[in-house]
Amino acid sequence: MKLIRKIIFTALILSLGFATTAIKVVNQVNNSEDLLKVLEKTPVTYCSIKDLARVLSTNVYENSEREKIVLYLGDHRVKISAGTSFILIDDAIYQIPAPAITAHNDIYLPSEAFFNILNNTVLPSTAYNSTDNSLIIMPTAFNIHAIQVEEKVNGTIIRIAAQKKFKKKEMSAFLHDNGWFYLTVQGGTVNADEVVKTDTRGIIKDVSVEELAGGVQLAFYLRSDIERHEFYQNKETDEIVVTLWAPLSKSVARIKEVKSQWEIDTIVLDAGHGGKDPGTIGHNGTKEKTVVLDIVKRVGSLLRKNTNVKVVYTRDEDVFIPLWERAKMANENNGKIFISVHANASRDRSAQGFETFLLRPGKTQDAIEVAALENAAIRYEENRADKYKDLTDEGQILATMAQSMFMKESESLAAQIQIELDKELSSPNRGVKQAGFYVLVGASMPNVLIEVGFLSNPTEEKQLRSAQYRQKIANGIYRALIEFKKSREFVMAEG
Numbered sequence: 001m002k003l004i005r006k007i008i009f010t011a012l013i014l015s016l017g018f019a020t021t022a023i024k025v026v027n028q029v030n031n032s033e034d035l036l037k038v039l040e041k042t043p044v045t046y047c048s049i050k051d052l053a054r055v056l057s058t059n060v061y062e063n064s065e066r067e068k069i070v071l072y073l074g075d076h077r078v079k080i081s082a083g084t085s086f087i088l089i090d091d092a093i094y095q096i097p098a099p100a101i102t103a104h105n106d107i108y109l110p111s112e113a114f115f116n117i118l119n120n121t122v123l124p125s126t127a128y129n130s131t132d133n134s135l136i137i138m139p140t141a142f143n144i145h146a147i148q149v150e151e152k153v154n155g156t157i158i159r160i161a162a163q164k165k166f167k168k169k170e171m172s173a174f175l176h177d178n179g180w181f182y183l184t185v186q187g188g189t190v191n192a193d194e195v196v197k198t199d200t201r202g203i204i205k206d207v208s209v210e211e212l213a214g215g216v217q218l219a220f221y222l223r224s225d226i227e228r229h230e231f232y233q234n235k236e237t238d239e240i241v242v243t244l245w246a247p248l249s250k251s252v253a254r255i256k257e258v259k260s261q262w263e264i265d266t267i268v269l270d271a272g273h274g275g276k277d278p279g280t281i282g283h284n285g286t287k288e289k290t291v292v293l294d295i296v297k298r299v300g301s302l303l304r305k306n307t308n309v310k311v312v313y314t315r316d317e318d319v320f321i322p323l324w325e326r327a328k329m330a331n332e333n334n335g336k337i338f339i340s341v342h343a344n345a346s347r348d349r350s351a352q353g354f355e356t357f358l359l360r361p362g363k364t365q366d367a368i369e370v371a372a373l374e375n376a377a378i379r380y381e382e383n384r385a386d387k388y389k390d391l392t393d394e395g396q397i398l399a400t401m402a403q404s405m406f407m408k409e410s411e412s413l414a415a416q417i418q419i420e421l422d423k424e425l426s427s428p429n430r431g432v433k434q435a436g437f438y439v440l441v442g443a444s445m446p447n448v449l450i451e452v453g454f455l456s457n458p459t460e461e462k463q464l465r466s467a468q469y470r471q472k473i474a475n476g477i478y479r480a481l482i483e484f485k486k487s488r489e490f491v492m493a494e495g
């Protein structure tokens with residue numbers, strides 16, 4: 001009965017006899033052209049399903065006995081049955097104006113209606129032109145691109161680059177018992193090639209993409225439990241930001257881990273000059289190298305007596321150590337603070353006071369002169385041209401600085417040192433200054449250089465010869481280190 005009806009219908013169409021010979025397929029993705037078979041002598045163009053499968057390179061399932069063909073387009077199934085005007089896409093039914101026709105061991109469908117349905121469902125990047133019977137395959141316009149995963153102390157942030165403003169109701173997220181976290185975006189089209197390149201980290205073990213009818217589902221396989229999740233789309237960048245909060249106990253553990261990384265457990269004390277390099281020498285013969293070694297040792301013994309901090313001396317006796325080697329020693333010992341202690345000199349014998357320097361291009365002529373004086377220590381070094389050839393002027397010192405990330409902390413350390421020394425000493429507080437000191441270059445930790453006083457000033461030379469005075473300086477530096485350590489570890493615990 002069914003078969004008879006079909007034969008009659010086919011015969012009717014054939015007898016009307018209008019036709020196009022083929023549908024031209026323009027593939028803009030790979031810039032190729034092809035022809036798609038059509039039924040001859042039909043009033044509307046009927047296209048071959050098997051040939052369409054070939055043109056689209058899709059998998060086909062065929063049941064010739066039941067006159068059924070299934071096209072697999074991506075994750076979608078398009079079921080076509082001969083003799084009916086219904087096609088089934090996934091679980092939805094669509095109607096075409098005339099039934100599918102069997103011919104040449106194949107099934108044919110009215111092309112315009114069929115392609116319009118495909119365009120509205122599973123093939124949004126195709127367009128059918130009924131005037132010249134052409135099918136255009138366009139590159140898919142993705143509106144969701146790469147995914148970035150950021151691991152934070154108390155959770156993980158997923159950043160999804162998007163190029164479309166989605167409505168709130170178009171996005172939904174849920175965590176499944178099976179360990180997958182799903183984010184569904186209606187109207188989303190994903191560049192799966194970019195998404196599979198996601199650099200997974202934190203609790204994200206795997207990422208997968210599933211195209212849904214009219215949207216997309218991004219799935220994230222989680223390594224561990226999460227406390228809760230939230231997401232929003234950034235109004236300016238259109239980025240979709242998902243936050244997965246780690247359970248509280250886990251984040252406490254992680255905070256502890258981070259804290260221990262940043263804990264100030266090692267302080268590197270650098271006494272300027274030494275050995276064949278005496279540093280500056282006062283009118284009464286007081287040598288900078290001797291004064292500063294004594295101060296540094298007093299600071300070190302206060303730290304050892306009162307804290308668990310490990311103290312590293314770049315030198316603990318009267319030996320010569322090149323400037324470049326001092327920051328290297330600090331790095332190798334995992335120092336968390338580097339302080340270099342010096343005494344100053346000036347042609348102006350009335351100049352006096354204490355100051356702390358940061359490594360930055362010198363702002364004032366005075367600061368530049370201090371740096372020039374301290375940097376001159378390299379004249380005692382052999383093969384120095386190799387070590388400092390990139391550091392010939394202050395601008396270049398900055399360029400090679402790997403330490404700008406420590407600048408803020410160096411600033412607060414320097415400020416603290418000035419505050420504490422001011423409490424101990426009656427000589428003038430010359431403040432925090434900046435200049436390019438070779439000895440600080442390359443120290444991967446907060447670092448400062450202290451000029452404790454002027455050996456060129458008769459009063460200060462006399463004071464610096466006194467053990468009591470040097471102890472006062474050491475007390476001030478020690479307290480500044482303790483205050484800095486406390487404040488920094490507090491900030492880390494909060495962060």
Ligand SMILES: [Zn+2]
Nearest residue numbers: 272279342343
């Ligand atoms: Zn010096």
